[in-house]
Amino acid sequence: MRSDTTSTPDGLDPVDTQQPSSPLFSILGLAAIALLVQFTLDAVSFRTGYYADYIEPESYAGSYESVLNNEGSRRLIGSHRVLVFGDSSIAEGFSARLANLVVPNNWSFSSVGTPGATPRAWFYLLRDLDPGARRYNVIVLPMVDYADADGIYRPDIDKEADRDLDLNRLIVRLRLPDTLDFPFTWLDGGKKLSVLWGTLFKGLVYSEDIRELLRHPELRLRKVELFREHSLEWQDSYPGRPESLDGLQYDFARNRFTLPAAIPLDIRKGIEELPPPGARRVDGYRRRYREKWLGAIIEHYRQVGATIVLFRVPSRPIPIHVSIPANGTRFVDRAKSHPNVVVLDEQLFADLETPKMFFDSYHLNAAGRVEFSPRLARAVVQAAGQ
Amino acid sequence: MLFVTLAYFLFFFAVLVLFYGLSSFQYRKYLLLLASYFFYGSWNWKFLPLLWLLTLIDYYAAIWISTTTAPRRRLALSFSLVANLAFLGIFKYYNFVGENLAWVLGKPLNSFFVDIVLPLGISFHTFQSISYVVDVYRGGQKPIRNFLDYALYIAFFPQLVAGPIVRAGTFFADLYNWRPPVSREVKRGASLLILGLVKKLVLADNFAAVSDNYFGAIQAHPGSLAAWGGLFSFAIEIFFDFSGYTDMAIGSALLLGFHFPRNFKQPFLAISVTDFWRRWHISLSSWLRDYLYIPLGGSRHGAWNAYKNLFLTMVIGGLWHGARWGFVAWGAFNGLFLAFEKATGLNRVRERPLKLLDLPWVILTFVIFCLGVVFVRANTMREAFTVIDALFHKPSGVWPIETALLVLLGCSLLITLLEDRGLIHATLEERPFWLVGCWLGSLLFLVEIFGQHQHRPFYYFQF
Numbered sequence: 018m019r020s021d022t023t024s025t026p027d028g029l030d031p032v033d034t035q036q037p038s039s040p041l042f043s044i045l046g047l048a049a050i051a052l053l054v055q056f057t058l059d060a061v062s063f064r065t066g067y068y069a070d071y072i073e074p075e076s077y078a079g080s081y082e083s084v085l086n087n088e089g090s091r092r093l094i095g096s097h098r099v100l101v102f103g104d105s106s107i108a109e110g111f112s113a114r115l116a117n118l119v120v121p122n123n124w125s126f127s128s129v130g131t132p133g134a135t136p137r138a139w140f141y142l143l144r145d146l147d148p149g150a151r152r153y154n155v156i157v158l159p160m161v162d163y164a165d166a167d168g169i170y171r172p173d174i175d176k177e178a179d180r181d182l183d184l185n186r187l188i189v190r191l192r193l194p195d196t197l198d199f200p201f202t203w204l205d206g207g208k209k210l211s212v213l214w215g216t217l218f219k220g221l222v223y224s225e226d227i228r229e230l231l232r233h234p235e236l237r238l239r240k241v242e243l244f245r246e247h248s249l250e251w252q253d254s255y256p257g258r259p260e261s262l263d264g265l266q267y268d269f270a271r272n273r274f275t276l277p278a279a280i281p282l283d284i285r286k287g288i289e290e291l292p293p294p295g296a297r298r299v300d301g302y303r304r305r306y307r308e309k310w311l312g313a314i315i316e317h318y319r320q321v322g323a324t325i326v327l328f329r330v331p332s333r334p335i336p337i338h339v340s341i342p343a344n345g346t347r348f349v350d351r352a353k354s355h356p357n358v359v360v361l362d363e364q365l366f367a368d369l370e371t372p373k374m375f376f377d378s379y380h381l382n383a384a385g386r387v388e389f390s391p392r393l394a395r396a397v398v399q400a401a402g403q
Numbered sequence: 404m405l406f407v408t409l410a411y412f413l414f415f416f417a418v419l420v421l422f423y424g425l426s427s428f429q430y431r432k433y434l435l436l437l438a439s440y441f442f443y444g445s446w447n448w449k450f451l452p453l454l455w456l457l458t459l460i461d462y463y464a465a466i467w468i469s470t471t472t473a474p475r476r477r478l479a480l481s482f483s484l485v486a487n488l489a490f491l492g493i494f495k496y497y498n499f500v501g502e503n504l505a506w507v508l509g510k511p512l513n514s515f516f517v518d519i520v521l522p523l524g525i526s527f528h529t530f531q532s533i534s535y536v537v538d539v540y541r542g543g544q545k546p547i548r549n550f551l552d553y554a555l556y557i558a559f560f561p562q563l564v565a566g567p568i569v570r571a572g573t574f575f576a577d578l579y580n581w582r583p584p585v586s587r588e589v590k591r592g593a594s595l596l597i598l599g600l601v602k603k604l605v606l607a608d609n610f611a612a613v614s615d616n617y618f619g620a621i622q623a624h625p626g627s628l629a630a631w632g633g634l635f636s637f638a639i640e641i642f643f644d645f646s647g648y649t650d651m652a653i654g655s656a657l658l659l660g661f662h663f664p665r666n667f668k669q670p671f672l673a674i675s676v677t678d679f680w681r682r683w684h685i686s687l688s689s690w691l692r693d694y695l696y697i698p699l700g701g702s703r704h705g706a707w708n709a710y711k712n713l714f715l716t717m718v719i720g721g722l723w724h725g726a727r728w729g730f731v732a733w734g735a736f737n738g739l740f741l742a743f744e745k746a747t748g749l750n751r752v753r754e755r756p757l758k759l760l761d762l763p764w765v766i767l768t769f770v771i772f773c774l775g776v777v778f779v780r781a782n783t784m785r786e787a788f789t790v791i792d793a794l795f796h797k798p799s800g801v802w803p804i805e806t807a808l809l810v811l812l813g814c815s816l817l818i819t820l821l822e823d824r825g826l827i828h829a830t831l832e833e834r835p836f837w838l839v840g841c842w843l844g845s846l847l848f849l850v851e852i853f854g855q856h857q858h859r860p861f862y863y864f865q866f
Contacts, residue, residue: 047843051844052847231807
C-alpha cells in the first residue's frame with residue numbers, strides 16, 4: 018500500500034495519506050468501539066449494584082431504594098398481606114403501624130408511599146419487590162380522583178408520563194432490556210431520547226450524586242450507614258407533621274382563599290396555586306397513563322388472584338368537586354370489570370378533606386394520619402376480606 | 404443545536420452517512436450546504452434570509468472587483484464592507500450606541516432602545532466574508548464563480564456560528580482538491596470531537612458554575628481568595644469553553660475532509676502577552692493583524708504609530724467581542740500591554756517546548772490575562788473595579804474551587820504540557836483503531852460522570 022506524507026493547513030504534524038478502506042466505516046468503527054467501551058465502564062460501575070449501595074439516601078433514587086430494601090427485608094406475617102402504594106400523600110397520611118392496630122391478627126399492612134412516586138415508579142418497584150406476585154395478597158392503590166381529570170396538578174407536572182424524575186427515582190431498578198420500552202413510555206420526543214440515553218448510560222443520571230460523594234465522602238458513608246441501621250425504624254415510627262391549616266377558608270362563590278397569618282410562605286403559595294374546584298378537562302392523558310401502569314400492576318397480580326383495591330386518597334384541604342360524569346370510559350369503570358379489582362366509594366374519605374387535617378395544600382397532617390390510617394385499613398379488610 | 408448535545412451528534416452522524424453514501428462530490432457539496440442551512444435554521448430560521456443576502460452581496464462584490472477597473476474596484480469593495488459592517492453594526496451595536504447617545508444627551512438610557520435579537524454567528528461569518536472580499540481585492544484570492552461553493556464557504560456548519568475564522572484560500576483548497584480523510588485524520592478528527600466535549604462539559608461548565616456563583620453575587624463573596632477563585636475559574640472556563648468548541652468544529656470538519664486552521668496553541672503556557680495572542684483564538688488574532696493592524700499602517704511609520712495601531716486593533720477587537728464598555732476596556736488593557744512589551748522588548752514569542760525557567764513569565768502572563776477578563780465577566784465597570792480591589796488584599800474569604808475540580812484541572816495541565824511537546828496527537832494517531840476507540844470511550848465515560856449536562860451554550864456564541 019502506498020504511503021507518503023504531506024503537511025496539513027492546520028500546521029500540525031504531517032499526516033500520512035494512507036487511505037482507510039472507507040472513512041465512513043472507520044468513523045463508524047471508532048464510534049462503535051468508543052460507545053462499547055463507555056458502556057462497559059458504565060456497566061461495571063453502575064449495573065453491578067455496588068454503587069447503588071452508596072447513593073445519597075435522601076435522593077430520589079436513594080429514598081426509593083431505602084423504601085424497597087426496608088420493605089423487602091420486612092418479615093411478613095398473617096394470611097392477608099397488604100401493601101399500600103402511593104406518593105407523598107400516603108407517605109405523610111398513612112401509617113401501616115396504626116393500620117395494623119385495628120385489623121384482625123391474620124392481616125398485616127405495610128406501605129411503600131414515597132414522595133413524588135408515580136404509578137410507573139410503583140410498577141418497577143413491585144417488579145423487584147414481588148417478582149412472583151406471591152408476597153402480597155392485597156395491593157392498595159391510591160388515586161387523586163376517579164374522573165381521570167387532567168389539570169388537577171399544575172400544568173407543568175400534569176402529564177405524569179413526562180415526569181423527568183421517574184428516571185432518577187428508578188435508575189437503580191432499570192435493567193438493560195428496559196432500554197427497549199421504558200424510555201418510550203414518555204410522551205415528549207426529546208424526553209424519550211434523553212431517558213433512553215440515561216437508561217443506557219446510567220452514569221449520566223448518577224453524575225450529580227457522584228460529585229456530591231466526592232465532595233464529602235466520609236459524610237456520605239456515615240449517612241448511608243445511619244440510614245441502613247435506622248431508616249426502617251424511622252419509617253415505622255414517623256408520626257406525621259403536627260402543623261395544621263385550621264382556620265383556612267375558601268369562598269366558593271368568589272374562588273378565594275382566606276389563610277391564617279401563621280401559615281408559612283411556601284405553604285401559603287401552594288394553597289393559592291390550587292386549581293379551583295369545579296370543571297376539569299379530560300384530555301385522556303391521565304386515563305391512558307393509568308391504564309398503562311395501574312393496568313400493569315393489576316395484570317401482574319391477575320394470575321395469582323391477589324386483590325387490588327383502588328381508592329381516592331384525601332388530597333386537598335378543601336373538597337374537590339370534579340364535575341365530570343361517570344360515563345363508563347373512566348379507568349376505574351374498566352378496572353372494576355376485572356374480578357380481582359375492588360373500587361372503594363369515591364367519597365369514602367371526603368370528610369377528611371378539611372383544613373385541620375392537612376398541613377399544606379396536598380398532605381394530611383399527624384391528626385389526619387391518625388384518622389385516615391385505621392379507616393383505610395378497615396375499608397380494605399372489609400372490601401378484600403369478602 | 405449545540406455541539407455538545409445528542410441532537411448534534413445524531414445530526415452529524417446522519418450527515419456523515421449521507422455524505423459518504425453519495426457517489427458524486429458535487430452532490431456531497433449540495434448536501435453540506437443543505438445541512439449547514441438546516442443547522443443554522445434550527446437556531447432561528449428567520450435569520451436565514453439575512454445570511455443568504457450577505458452571501459449574495461459578497462459573492463457578486465468579489466466578481467465585480469475582479470472584472471472591473473480600478474476606481475470601481477474600490478467602490479465594489481466599499482459596497483461589500485459597508486453592507487457587512489452595517490448589518491453587524493445594526494444588530495450588534497445599535498443599542499450600545501443608542502444607550503451612550505442617550506447618556507450624552509441626558510435622556511433615559513433606554514430612550515433609543517430597540518429589542519433586537521443578535522443573529523447567531525454574525526460576527527464570525529461577517530469577518531469571514533470581509534476577509535474573502537479583501538483578499539480578492541488584494542489579488543490574493545481568485546473570485547469564486549460557483550455561487551453554491553461560495554455559499555458553502557460562508558455557511559459550512561462546523562465553523563458557521565463561532566469560528567474558527569477560515570480563510571477562503573484554505574477552504575477552497577480543500578473544496579477543490581477534496582480527498583477523503585486518511586486514517587490518521589479520522590483518528591485525529593474523532594479525538595478532537597470527543598476532547599472538545601470533555602473540555603466543554605467536564606472542565607468549562609464545572610468552572611462556569613464556580614465563576615457564575617462568584618460573579619452572580621460579588622458582594623456576597625468577600626475576600627481575596629473568593630475573588631481569585633472566581634476569576635481563575637472564569638479564565639479557565641472561557642479557555643476550555645472556546646477551545647472545546649473549536650476542537651469540535653475542527654474535528655467535525657476533518658471527518659468530512661476539511662482542514663481548519665488551529666485556533667489555540669496552549670495559550671496558558673505563553674511567556675508574554677504578545678505570545679499569548681499568538682496562541683489564543685489564532686484565527687481572530689491573525690484576521691485582526693491582516694485586515695486591521697496592517698491596513699492601519701502596522702509598524703511601518705515608526706514606533707509610536709506601531710504602538711497606536713496595536714492599541715487600536717485590540718480596542719476594536721475587544722469591541723468585536725461584545726457591545727459593552729467592559730469589552731472596550733479589555734481590548735484597551737491588552738493593547739496597552741502589547742504596546743508596552745513591544746516598547747521594552749518583552750514581546751518574546753516561544754517556539755520551543757516550555758522550560759522550567761519560563762515558569763515565572765508563564766504565571767505572570769496568566770495573571771495579566773485574568774486581570775483583563777475581569778472587564779469581560781463583570782456586569783459593570785464598578786463591579787470590575789470591586790473585583791480588582793478585592794484581588795489585592797491579604798488572603799481572606801473562602802476559596803471556592805473544590806479539590807476534585809483542581810485534580811481534573813491538574814490532569815488537563817499535564818495533557819497540555821504533553822501537547823506542548825507534541826506528544827499527544829502524534830502518539831495517538833499511530834495507535835490502532837481499537838486502541839483509539841478505547842481511549843475515546845474512556846473520555847466519553849469521563850464526560851458521562853463529571854460533565855455538566857444542562858447544555859449550557861458556548862460562551863462565544865454571544866459574540
